Amino acid sequence: MELFTKFKVWFGRLCYALPATPLAEEKPIMSTMTEKNLQDELIEFMFLRDPTGTLDAMRCLGLWFGKSNDTDIEIKTRFGSHVALALSGGYESWKTTPRGCLALMILVDQFPRNIYRHTVNSFSGDKMARSIVDAPHEWLKVLQPEECVFVPCLIMTHQENLEDQERGVRFYHQLEPSLPAELHIFRTIFEEHLRIIKLCGSFPHRDHYYGRETSDVGRMLMENPKVRFDLPLIAENGTMKFGHDPKKLWFATQRAFDALERIEAFATETEKRGYAEPASWLSEKEVAECHETFRAFDKDGNGSFDLEELSTVLSSTGRVYSKEQIQKAMDRIADVENAACITFEQFSALLRVDMNLTLEARVLQRFRNFDVDGSGEISLEELRNCIQSLDDLVTGAEIEEMLKLCDGDGNGEVSFEEFSAMLPKHHSEVTV
Structure with a gap:
């Protein structure tokens, strides 16, 4: 389907x-x-x-x-x-x-x-x-x-x-x-x-x-x-x-990219994908975790996000989308034409859709979102630009702690291997 x-x-x-x-x-x-x-x-x-x-x-x-x-x-x-x-x-x-x-x-x-x-x-x-x-x-x-x-x-x-x-x-x-x-x-x-x-x-x-x-x-x-x-x-x-625990910030970032992957699929009309039938309704804990992700999209905290807010978050992927593409994605998520906003309930449902991407594909795609210059290493500046595009309430000090947590060899940058080690080992660990 x-x-x-x-x-x-x-x-x-x-x-x-x-x-x-x-x-x-x-x-x-x-x-x-x-x-x-x-x-x-x-x-x-x-x-x-x-x-x-x-x-x-x-x-x-x-x-x-x-x-x-x-x-x-x-x-x-x-x-x-x-x-x-x-x-x-x-x-x-x-x-x-x-x-x-x-x-x-x-x-x-x-x-x-x-x-x-x-x-x-x-x-x-x-x-x-x-x-x-x-x-x-x-x-x-x-x-x-x-x-x-x-x-x-x-x-x-x-x-x-x-x-x-x-x-x-x-x-x-x-x-x-x-x-x-x-x-x-x-x-x-x-x-x-x-x-x-x-x-x-x-x-x-x-x-x-x-x-x-x-x-x-x-x-x-x-x-x-x-x-x-x-x-x-x-x-x-x-x-x-x-400040936030840097490990929790990394996991919150991965959940945000989970949502972005699905929104991008709607925006670009990616065809058929697999779907995981939910085993149960959202628990209170899942709702709370979903709110943590939703706040990166709902910039003004009014309980929904509009086209402008979504455009801001999509910019963190490094790819450019037209207003028409973003509106198309919102319309398909909300199931109405010219949707003005996406509610928390609609966003929660979006996160249950299984994109059926392999772990390797997800890791590589997300690493490239951060590694803007294609050097094979994520610098502090690249990490800051991407994270604060997602969530401008995250402080520079918190982002420095995120980099330190990943930077196993202490060279001040994050390699692909170090980045991979921070990701949950299974797709289900980051879907709400």
Whole structure:
């Protein structure tokens, strides 16, 4: 069966099977006592303690900044409906107590960053969270010091407002002597957020979500892993920095090329291909992994990508496609004429189509995408140009780590053999 026909069959099944988003879930009906239990559950989830009740600060930092798909899935599964209800104002009464404020902050400020990661909806609760700070409570007298890091400090540091940033830093300076040493990293986080707002007036890493032009200073800051707080926290050799595991970045890159190969087949009308019948519907983990790939295409994080966004990603292959070819590919993926965009669901279905390429053919084709000058080695500049064409949120420092991971002989470049060693050994390992 032709590639796009098989794709249509899978897409129809996928649309039926994909789980509803949190905003579409049934809202829970809860008693006051049950709401109190929910508040306790939220706070216990975020503030991990040992059997004596002492905060396990390092585990907490891993939970708060690790940006794990498994954590995101657990939060969506356990609390997704409550996040939706909180964002619609359903838990407004929680503001009457400090612990209620803390629990509400977790639902509207923290959890959207997990559930809606890599989309503009990540910040959908920030304005509501800001209203929590104005509640007439003496936080330090009622909440634990580490809880005051969340209310009011984290709320204020998420605001693109200089006055709020300064207020949050002042509060933290009062708070820090009561915190365990491991949490003193928040001084850097809060002070750097303040500095960024002073320099830019907004957070550069949010610009692409809001369609804003990034300033020269903002672009410079985006290249500094020490202030890229939107990236996972990495602790090594007694120091902490923000960035992705280079091995995971390589695998994410391979998944992006998986999608590009299929899109190119649609654009060039490559004829019949084999197709692997899916054994089961997408699991939550597969959906999360697919979102990681999708974000390279969905540049503005609005839940879909258009012709311009797709053109940008296709440029990373080093081949030139006309607008007509790209539109043709989008039409066949969406199964409509003049498709304006490709949704996440359509993209997910696309990744299930088996291109039936041999491993050797895939490796050689992808290596050539990077090795632009045909030298037989991928230089740092070639790697940077290709990766940042795919995903401009990847920093130069992260790309340097990707090259180091591959560069077995330490010559500063990646050979075909070194590149091959980084690829998953089986096609199924990189298809979602």
